[in-house]
Amino acid sequence: xxxxxxxxxxxxxxxxxxxxxxxxxxxxxxxxxxxxxxxxxxxxxxxxxxxxxxxxxxxxxxxxxxxxxxxxxxxxxxxxxxxxxxxxxxxxxxxxxxxxxxxxxxxxxxxxxxxxxxxxxxxxxxxxxxxxxxxxxxxxxxxxxxxxxxxxxxxxxxxxxxxxxxxxxxxxxxxxxxxxxxxxxxxxxxxxxxxxxxxxxxxxxxxxxxxxxxxxxxxxxxxxxxxxxxxxxxxxxxxxxxxxxxxxxxxxxxxxxxxxxxxxxxxxxxxxxxxxxxxxxxxxxxxxxxxxxxxxxxxxxxxxxxxxxxxxxxxxxxxxxxxxxxxxxxxxxxxxxxxxxxxxxxxxxxxxxxxxxxxxxxxxxxxxxxxxxxxxxxxxxxxxxxxxxxxxxxxxxxxxxxxxxxxxxxxxxxxxxxxxxxxxxxxxxxxxxxxxxxxxxxxxxxxxxxx
Numbered sequence: 001x002x003x004x005x006x007x008x009x010x011x012x013x014x015x016x017x018x019x020x021x022x023x024x025x026x027x028x029x030x031x032x033x034x035x036x037x038x039x040x041x042x043x044x045x046x047x048x049x050x051x052x053x054x055x056x057x058x059x060x061x062x063x064x065x066x067x068x069x070x071x072x073x074x075x076x077x078x079x080x081x082x083x084x085x086x087x088x089x090x091x092x093x094x095x096x097x098x099x100x101x102x103x104x105x106x107x108x109x110x111x112x113x114x115x116x117x118x119x120x121x122x123x124x125x126x127x128x129x130x131x132x133x134x135x136x137x138x139x140x141x142x143x144x145x146x147x148x149x150x151x152x153x154x155x156x157x158x159x160x161x162x163x164x165x166x167x168x169x170x171x172x173x174x175x176x177x178x179x180x181x182x183x184x185x186x187x188x189x190x191x192x193x194x195x196x197x198x199x200x201x202x203x204x205x206x207x208x209x210x211x212x213x214x215x216x217x218x219x220x221x222x223x224x225x226x227x228x229x230x231x232x233x234x235x236x237x238x239x240x241x242x243x244x245x246x247x248x249x250x251x252x253x254x255x256x257x258x259x260x261x262x263x264x265x266x267x268x269x270x271x272x273x274x275x276x277x278x279x280x281x282x283x284x285x286x287x288x289x290x291x292x293x294x295x296x297x298x299x300x301x302x303x304x305x306x307x308x309x310x311x312x313x314x315x316x317x318x319x320x321x322x323x324x325x326x327x328x329x330x331x332x333x334x335x336x337x338x339x340x341x342x343x344x345x346x347x348x349x350x351x352x353x354x355x356x357x358x359x360x361x362x363x364x365x366x367x368x369x370x371x372x373x374x375x376x377x378x379x380x381x382x383x384x385x386x387x388x389x390x391x392x393x394x395x396x397x398x399x400x401x402x403x404x405x406x407x408x409x410x411x412x413x414x415x416x417x418x419x420x421x422x423x424x425x426x427x428x429x430x431x432x433x434x435x436x437x438x439x440x441x442x443x444x445x446x447x448x449x450x451x
Contacts, residue, residue, distance in 0.1 A: 006394030048090025090432030118431030
C-alpha cells in the first residue's frame, strides 16, 4: 500500500479566495455554513476542519478593504459548536500566541478537547504589527525577533498546564466521597515571557495535548515546526518547491529526537472538478477571474507598490513607477512587508517573460495556490502522485464557495482516492492524533520530570 493522504478542510474568510458575491455562495457567518462544510468534510473522512484567525480588519488607504476583510467569528467558539454536530472530524483553531495568556488559552483548548472527545488542534500563530496590537489591552506588539520566543514559551507553558493533571485523575468515587485524586493541577512556570504559578482548573485533555499546527516558512518557522509541531501548514504551490520544502523540514526532526512521520506537511490547495478535463480548465479560469476582480487586482498591486494607483487600468500594463519605499497603503497584510521593491522587480520580470501580462493577469498568476484541475479521475491521480512522490503528506483544501465548495470533491474524488487505497474508507480511531497517525504527547509530564 502506498502512502496515505491526509485531508483537511479550510473555511476561508472574506478575501480573494472566497467568491462571496457568487449567487451560489451562502453566509460567511451563519452557523449553518460552518456545519455544512464540517459535515461534508467528515463525510469525506477528512482529518480535520480548520479555521484561520483575523484579529483586525485589513485596511487599504485608510479604509476597511471589503475585498479582503479576513473577519470571522472567534475560532474556539465556532469549533465548540461544531463538536456537537460531528463525531470524528478534528477541530483546528488558529489562536495567536502574541495577544493571549497561557493559562486562559490552555484552559480553552483543553475544554474543546474534552467537549469533542479528543479532536482539538491549535494552530499557533504570531503577530508582527502594531496595527493589530492596537486592538488589545497592552496596545503593542512584539519585536520580530521576540515573537517566536513568546510562541515557544507559550506552547511550553500550555503543555506544563495540561501535564499538571494525571491521566485518570477524576475518581468520582461515591463510596469514598473523593472526586479528584490528590495534588492535581499545581504548576509553577518562571521564564522570560511568563512567570505564573497556581492550580490549573481543567483536567488533562483526552489527547494529552491537543494537536499542534504551525504555519510559517521562515528559518525560525521551520525550526519551530521541526521541534514542536505535529502539522505544518505549507504554502508551497509548485511541486518541485514543495518537495524541497518537504525534504528540508523532515530532515530537521532527527535533532529533536523525532521521526519524519511525527510531523505532517499539508499545503493549502484548491480543486476544480468537472465532467471532463476541458470543462474543469474552463471552470478554473472562470473562478480565478471571479476571485481576482479588477479592483482586487489593482489593490494587490497598490499593496506591493505602496502607493495609490487608482489611475491605472487593471487590464493594462504594470505601473511605470518605482514602488514607494515608505510605510505603504495597506495595513494588516503580511504579504506587503519586507522588500517590496524586490517583489515589484520579480513581477515585472514575470510579466515580461509571459509576453507582457496585464495587472490583473499578473495577480492571477502570482497569487495562485497549487490547484488540481480536471475530471474526477484526473484530480485523484494528480493528488495521489503529489503525495506518493513526497511533495506533502496531504492537503488543506480551500474552497472558493462557502459552504458548498467541497461537495463535488467529496462526492466525486474521494471515492476514487479510496479505491486507489490512498484514503481511508472509514475512521479507524477516535481522536485527531489517531487520524494523523501521531503518537501521544512526547514530552514527559511535570510530575515525571520531577520524579
